Amino acid sequence: MKLDNWLAQRSQSRPDHTALVADGSEVSYAELEAEATWVARRLAAHGVRRGSTAALTMHPRREQVVLIHALTKVGAVLLPLSPQLSAEEHAAVIAAEEPTVDLGDPGQLTQTEADLPLLGEHDMDDVSCRVLTSGSTGAPQPVGLTYGNFLWSAVGSAFNIGVDPQDRWLCCLPLSHVAGLGIAMRSVVYGTTAVIHDGFDVDRVAAALSEEGITVASLVTTMLTRLLEADADLSGPRAILIGGGPVPKEPLEEAIGRGATVVQTYGLTEACSQVTTLAPADARRKLGSAGRPLLTTHLRIQDGEILVQGPTVAPGYADADDWLHTGDLGRIDEEGFLYVEDRIDDMIVSGGENVVPAEVEQVLLRHPEVADAAVVGREDPEWQQAVTAIVVLEDGSAATPDELRRHCAAALAGFKVPKRIELAAALPRTPSGKLMRRALR
Amino acid sequence: MKLDNWLAQRSQSRPDHTALVADGSEVSYAELEAEATWVARRLAAHGVRRGSTAALTMHPRREQVVLIHALTKVGAVLLPLSPQLSAEEHAAVIAAEEPTVDLGDPGQLTQTEADLPLLGEHDMDDVSCRVLTSGSTGAPQPVGLTYGNFLWSAVGSAFNIGVDPQDRWLCCLPLSHVAGLGIAMRSVVYGTTAVIHDGFDVDRVAAALSEEGITVASLVTTMLTRLLEADADLSGPRAILIGGGPVPKEPLEEAIGRGATVVQTYGLTEACSQVTTLAPADARRKLGSAGRPLLTTHLRIQDGEILVQGPTVAPGYADADDWLHTGDLGRIDEEGFLYVEDRIDDMIVSGGENVVPAEVEQVLLRHPEVADAAVVGREDPEWQQAVTAIVVLEDGSAATPDELRRHCAAALAGFKVPKRIELAAALPRTPSGKLMRRALR
Structure with missing residues (x-):
């Protein structure tokens, strides 16, 4: 099914309504549409064509939101990249994903207008973005999300909250x-x-x-x-x-x-x-x-x-029975x-028993002097994997690993109690807040 | 695309929430699902099968709402009929539409349970209801509306109000x-x-x-x-x-x-x-x-x-360019x-000029002593069609047709001013409030 470009439709149906608040200012639907159209007409000079994949460093600013919509208007696929990537990491993603162009950190777009035809509507089966998984468990993988995936996600959310x-x-x-x-x-x-x-x-x-x-x-x-x-x-x-x-x-x-x-x-x-x-x-x-x-x-x-299962699942990610294995x-x-x-990857198998790290972490977090906690399995000759906790204490706390183990033993089966507890100043997390367990193992 | 039966889905996601208030009582989603399932399993005894069309007299009561959903569960198409039809009119619709069964005014459904398989999901392209147009301009015509038509209508309304x-x-x-x-x-x-x-x-x-x-x-x-x-x-x-x-x-x-x-x-x-x-x-x-x-x-x-144009338009009702002519x-x-x-059918052509009845009616309705007004074209040797108003006055009003014509002349071009004004006690309207102009011509 085809639907009108959403921004174009909303610039018609709610031109004066605020579409975006970013960089401290309010942008109406009519303004966002005009800016996205202006940018879309200039993207050709950057090598963007219909069907191109365009990498873009996603500073959460007005310019990037305009570019998201400009790319839809020329029918290019957005490859959004974290601004927190180092130059080396950025280069590695570009080498691995091979986007047609890397808009990078666009700054001032060229003033050259080309006669790129703009699309008024999109097939819901077309890919809109290739979004990298957040990478808490290995190299990021791009997931091609369609216009329909985003539409159904919006419908599902609206009909719930x-x-x-x-x-x-x-x-x-x-x-x-x-x-x-x-x-x-x-x-x-x-x-x-x-x-x-x-x-x-x-x-x-x-x-x-x-x-x-x-x-x-x-x-x-x-x-x-x-x-x-x-x-x-x-x-x-x-x-x-x-x-x-x-x-x-x-x-x-x-x-x-x-x-x-x-x-x-x-x-x-x-x-x-x-x-x-x-x-x-x-x-x-x-x-x-x-x-x-x-x-x-x-x-x-x-x-x-x-x-x-359902219409929000990215094409190609489900099994033969249409189920996505998460x-x-x-x-x-x-x-x-x-x-x-x-x-599943974080499940610890210790002495033949399965230990779910989150369960142990939540017990640790209930201790009044624990500010943050992560539990991982470390290779161990005796236990295959030894349940190991990395704990951040509240400022000024003098809690000891033994005391924390006693706290866990009061709430958990013996095989779930951390064999080792290490103290740390902070835990490594991704920009979206996910614990980077791989870095802790 | 297939989606779960909506009632079944909601009976899972909001079982205790009120689905329906009818006949003075509240019915939860779990109750409505149970009743619709109970009825669906008994519909076979009434001749309903998958693919059947079932006529149903739509008293706005709990039983009818249950039947709407029961019919979806067996994959039958609902032909909803007005309870205001006379026996003769009802018979004429049945003769013209030839539904598989006429559930009529169902009263007590038989207690016989059959092993009709119930559908857990529906293809959005399948017809759910054949709804008769309201018949203000001629014999009613059934319009086959799909599950997708209803879904997109719901989405469009939600994203507006x-x-x-x-x-x-x-x-x-x-x-x-x-x-x-x-x-x-x-x-x-x-x-x-x-x-x-x-x-x-x-x-x-x-x-x-x-x-x-x-x-x-x-x-x-x-x-x-x-x-x-x-x-x-x-x-x-x-x-x-x-x-x-x-x-x-x-x-x-x-x-x-x-x-x-x-x-x-x-x-x-x-x-x-x-x-x-x-x-x-x-x-x-x-x-x-x-x-x-x-x-x-x-x-x-x-x-x-x-x-x-769009996904709410009933299949078969658009021209070759996908436009519905309303x-x-x-x-x-x-x-x-x-x-x-x-x-369009109501447009009056009088002396070669087009007169839109609603425009004249709205002027008449602005007169403080006019309670209701209808404007139609009557065949006329001089004017082809003579603009004719049928007016209902407020109780106790002594306004005369000449006075009303002067009121119109102050606001309208001469060719729009009614040539004749007739007084009536009431105007014929359909149950949904539409003026029945055909009856007035």
Whole structure:
């Protein structure tokens, strides 16, 4: 099926409505359309053609959002890259992915206008973006997401948490990640406002949530924790989505206790972001669950692994029976709510027993002097893999590894109690907040 | 594309949420699913099979809503009939449409359970209902609407007026009409609540709007007028959609003046209800317009006629270029807002000049002593068609036809002023409020 270019459609249906807040200024749909068209007509000078793949360093700024839409208008595929890549990493991705052009960090586009024909509509089966998986477990892989994937993701989210024509959705996640990019795409489908912050600044986010009319926000756990520490008022938005991996209950409970509607979401690049999101009405009752599948999504558990089916799944990523194998462990309760447990790859096999790292981490995090914790398996002659915890203590804490092991032993089966506990100043996380376990092994 | 049966999906995702308010009681999604499944398993005894067409007299009650969903579960096509048809009219429709079965006014379904296999999902290209056009201009014609037509209609409406998981959409329109049936279907797609009244009772509707948490309502002009006369509080819902033909400005203005968010909508059976709906934010500024096209809908005017394109258009109803010719006259202003003028068939050609009846009617309705007015062309030796007004005066009015003609002459070109004005006690309207001009000619 073909649909009109969403930005063009919204520039007709809501020209004066704010499409984007970025770099501190508001951009209307008519302005965003004009800018994207202007840029699209000049992309030929940069080597962009219909069908090209264009790498773009995704600083979360107005220029990049304009380029996202400009590329759709010429029918080129966006390869969004993290601004946090080193020059060497950037070069490695370009060598591996071989995009037609690398717009890099575009700065001033040439003034040369070419007669590139602009597309008024898109086939929903066409690839819009090749998004790199976030790389917490090995080399990033590009996932080709279609216009239809983004559309169905927008529909599924709207029919779960609702959509209001006055919505303002806060994005302080990387635009190179499907969670951030999805906000930019979804807002244009809805004709609503995307508020894009250039990185996560706890005071700026707190101000946006309490004073700038944000109605929906997407955060990762560490951001929520920092907002709670800063005593931010989180009661304004009708939904604060928390994603990026299993979420410990404590910050969710604390946020709900302070009047926030925080709901856990489970998503992945290969399913164009959200697979399940807890409905705001279930936020308290089903704390700890990532919710039920969105309207068009099927979910099942096979050998502990979460499988996903539906029109948000990237083409080529499903098995012969149309199921996407997520590599994530989870369970579904009797009411159909998903609980995400961990990555299969992160499962520790210790003395023949399976240990799910997230379970041990959550026990450690309940200790009042533990600020952060990661659990991995280290090769061990006796246990095959020894359950090993890396712990960040609160400032000034004098807790000892032995004390922490006793704390774990009070709550966990013996084989799950870390054989070793190491103290660290901080844990390595990806820009989107995922723990980089591979770096810890 | 295939999607899960929407009711089954919602009975999983929101089992305890109210799906339906009808016959004075609330029905949860789990209950509606159980009832529809129970009925579906018994439909075989009534001759219903997969692929059957089943006529059903659409009393706006719980039993009929259950049957709508039961028929989808066996893969039968619903032929919804108005309860206002006389026995003779009913028989004529059955003879013309030849449904496989006529469930009529089902009363108690047999207790016999058959092993009809139930469908868990539907192809979006499959026909779900054959809806008769409302018949204001000749014999009703059945329009086959697909699951996809209803889905895209729901998406387009949601991305225009918004959708809230707590929505309660009031239906006091006939369920045999696409506007009423669409509310029942859309609510299940959204997982929200359809509040279905058995006919239009001004006091009951007023109470529902002000006290029963209605967030969206669909009305026709005469209903709005009666609510205004009854001093109903209309300020509660976030949108009151007014459809069923060109809407005079006066009741819209009065309602907005009283704090109501009334928005005109333009739709037709062949496009599965809404084509354009004024966004609530534009309600005041664009009073009199039916709004801009919904997300997936294209609109253009050809020789004064409104043409529609997009995935809500019933298969087989578009021309070779995929445009549906609506037979309605309209214009689109410089900002893309549609103004619906009249039916082409209703255009009067008088002395070689084209007269749009709605324009003359709206002038007549501005006269303080005119309660209702219809303008038609009557065959005339001098004028080909003579512009003729049938007017209902307010109780106790002594206004004369000459006085009304002078009122018209002050506002209209001479050829538009009615040659004759006849007084009547009431005007014939269809159950959905459309003027039956054919009966007046």
